[in-house]
Amino acid sequence: MFQADPQLSRVPGRRQPKPELDLKTASKQDHLRMVIVMDHQSPGKLDMQFPDIWLRDNCRCGECFLPQTMSRLPQLWNNLDTSVRVQQHSVDLDQEILYITWSDGHASQYPLAWLRERDFSLANRTRYLSDFYRPEPRHWSGTDFEHIRREFQYRDLLASDEALLEWLDHLAVYGVALIKQAPLEFDVLRRLCNRVGFMRRTTYGDEFSVRAQPGASNYAYLAAPLPLHTDMPYFEYKPGVTLLHTLEQSDSPGGVNLLTDAYHVADLMRERYPEQFRVLCQTSVDWADIGRDGELEFHNIWRAPVINLDAEGRYVRINHSIPQRDSHFTVPLEQVRPWYEAMALFVRLAHEEACSFKTTPGDVLTFNNLRLVHGRTGYDDTDRNVRHIVGAFIDWDIVYSRLRVLRNSKSNS
Ligand SMILES: [Zn+2]
Incomplete structure (x- = not known):
């Protein structure tokens, strides 16, 4: 009673x-x-x-x-x-x-x-x-990747709310999902983002093209190897989810994607190297991006640690990008060397825990940019074969909101 x-x-x-x-x-x-x-x-x-x-x-x-x-x-x-x-x-x-x-x-x-x-x-x-x-995240090691990887069909995501919910849920739990069979058209990412809510604009515009460009405005626009990083750590409001649509892939052995669950790397450090873990959680780093893209001149700076925790000690965000870490390092002198020691360990573990795979035209790789670090091996374009990836972002607020709306309508039907 x-x-x-x-x-x-x-x-x-x-x-x-x-x-x-x-x-x-x-x-x-x-x-x-x-x-x-x-x-x-x-x-x-x-x-x-x-x-x-x-x-x-x-x-x-x-x-x-x-x-x-x-x-x-x-x-x-x-x-x-x-x-x-x-x-x-x-x-x-x-x-x-x-x-x-x-x-x-x-x-x-x-x-x-x-x-x-x-x-x-x-x-x-x-x-x-x-x-x-929010669905409980499950962290994975490099060797776990084959078990947690999941593919979704582009057509299903546009047509079915059930498929849309499964994709977003998988992305929330594991931080990565691969979409297959997307048409080789420029508006694919916009259509996907519109299914969720709306695309996130940045200083590089809405959609951006990643292909080798001599004299590029961003390090990613070179054909050189791109070391593991998160996108845009220099924003207070860092884009939450990265979407990369492969339009053309390089025939050369390079252009391979590398991905690491940096929350898993943080788990390893927390367990085995607690002092270095503390240093990466407590040392503020200056992240920066200075330059121009088209007409827009910009000077972005955000100060925050590599590993960011919430009030309950859970991970909320990883920041890491070698080219986009400022030479300004505005911490007391005695914090500098310990940070380098801890960061060298983080980078080594991130490489050890990376998985690798190569996308093919029509693939859309989607991943949590607050959590995963990603990179690619170098590649050689030829006259007839040019690697061409289109990228875009969507924010987690928009993704979680769509997830809840989809859950509600599922439980009410
Ligand atoms: Zn009342």
Whole structure:
């Protein structure tokens, strides 16, 4: 049965709130002020617990919530009374609704299905984060690559939402996916990006052509070997996903793609070389790209470590590009040599863990540019045979958003 526990939601004998704002007034007991709801649908399961202040903040009534924008209205926060408490509450088991009357006179109701989705239990939070927020990444070594590589048909991605979802999910989990049988036309990447949302423009335009150009504006536009790197580390908003469409491939033995899961490299360093790992996480590096492409003159700089972690210690971004690392290195003197030692190790491991393959015309290689480092071996163009790749970017915000929309429409159909 669903049943609220009145004792836990009403803590007696609390002091009157002070007239002035005092951040120390919340007692230890206040943190424990919960409304507890038993889940009659699965006996034996832990009760759902909701902090009272969270319930008040998330009231669903017309004064507090605007359904058309699916968002909270701000009035409560004009002068939020954090001492607000539950006066009365009850559960209607037939309607599956929790009713609460508050000390400020407000009345709220919450559908139990809505509460279940937001249950604070570890199991529910884990489910939400990995099933819906973002798929859990699985890191891979160079030798794992053959097992995690997956191909998708271009035609299917344009025609089927199911195929689109599988491609984006695979890209989110493994960071790489190969699309086959795309036509040898210039607008292929635009059509793919439009299926997801929209293409990301950069200082090099929308689509860009990678082919040997003497006197090129970017190192990638030379036929020389291109060492492992991420694209555009010099942007605060670095493009999230790189798409490379092979229009023509070099007949020479070169032009082979190299790819490494740099999150796996970071795992190895974290485990075996913790000091060097710390240095790469904590030393800010100046990434830069200075020059001109067509009419646009640019001077881009972004300062950030090679390995970037979020508040929970998970990887959020790798930065690495030898040509696009500035000669400015704006750290204290004593941090310079340790960084070089740690970076030499990172580069060696990235090479050891690389997989290699050669794309053929009609292939679209897609990969996570925040996570993978990529490169290619050198090649020799001939008069009749010129390697020609078209590249474009799309951002992760757009990809994750499409994934969630596709998941929602799948579960509602
Ligand atoms: Zn309300």
